[in-house]
Amino acid sequence: MPELPEVEVTRRSFADRITGATVVSARLGKPLRWPLGVDPQLLSGRRVTGVGRRGKYLMLYLDEGLLLMHLGMSGSLRFAHDPGAAGIHDHFDLVTTAGVLRLHDPRRFGAVVWAPRELDERVVRLLGGLGAEPLEDGFDAGRFHAALRERRAPIKQVLLAGDVVVGVGNIYASEALFHAGIRPTVRAARLSRPRADRLHAAIRQVLQRAVEQGGSTLRDFANAMGDAGHFQLQAAVYGRAGQPCPVCGTPVRQIRQGQRSTFYCPSCQRG
Structure with missing residues (x-):
């Protein structure tokens, strides 16, 4: 699943190129997770004023309204002057004077939702429960610790939930916990302020490094220019079960938490 770094990398790869362009037309393919919410023809003539991100959602701002985009489990965006004919898994095209923005999503868990304004109830319903943005100044260490003190679930599960801090997906939660020396099964409420x-x-460090490396490409992720990510090649524990820890040499362990694979070093992450 594309996580915060992949979504941010995608945003950066086309935001400057599409900003200022005028929408020529829009095409819908097979139904996605949620309906678009507007007749595609009504998007014609609107100008793209910017591209933002909240968690794993992209926000394509128009001079009238905005498009909220989510890549789902396997989706990706491409932006090109001539992407060719839409394939069976290409479910949304936004044709602009600068190029075509296309959503490719084999599993159709992604979404494109139009809203008349950022505070529209559809936007609030999708974004209102998200936690702090980890790469922004609002991600305060004191508030982070206070929120963890209220959670009795394992720290890995709390990170994935997204209501304390948003966008720390499975890969990056395992990596951040390793670098912090915290076992993924410890209850969040048990973390002292220094450990938090x-x-x-x-x-912050793991996500920023992931963005710099273009995200992680485990299967078919690529940014809007078609470039793959490389962070997975530098992972310390994720996907390295049975291999030696890069710090102490102890074999990395793999467990299941909430139907997701967790990787950790039993020596470096004692508690």
Whole structure:
């Protein structure tokens, strides 16, 4: 699943190129997770004023309204002057004077939703419960620790939930916990302020490094220019079960938490 780094990498890869362009037309393919919410023809003539992100959602701002986009489990966006004929898994095209923005989503868990304004109830319903943005100044270490003190679930599960801090997906939660020296099964409420501070810093560092590396390409992720990510090649524990820890040499372990694979070093992450 594309996580925050992949979505941010995607945003950066086409935002400057599409900003200022005028929408010529829009095409819908097979139904996605939620309906578009507007007649596609009504998007024609609107100008793209910018591209933002909230968690794993992209926000394509128009001079009238906005398009909220989610890549789902396997989706990706492409932006090209001539992407060719739409394939069976291409479910949305936004044709602009600068190029075509196309959503490719084999599993159709992605979405494109139009809203007349950012505070529309559809936007609030999707974004209102999201936690702090980990790469922005609002991700405060003190508030992060206070929120963890209220959670009795394992820290890995709390990170994935997205209501304390948004966008720390499965890969990046395992990596951040490793760099902070925290076992993924420890209850969030048990973390002291110093340990929470280490985790806070590790989350920032891991996500920023992932963005710089173009995200992670485990199957078919690529940014809007078709470029794959490389962070997975530098992962310390994720996907390395049985291999030696890069710090101490102990074999990395793999467990299941909430139907997701978790990777950790039993020596470096003692508690």
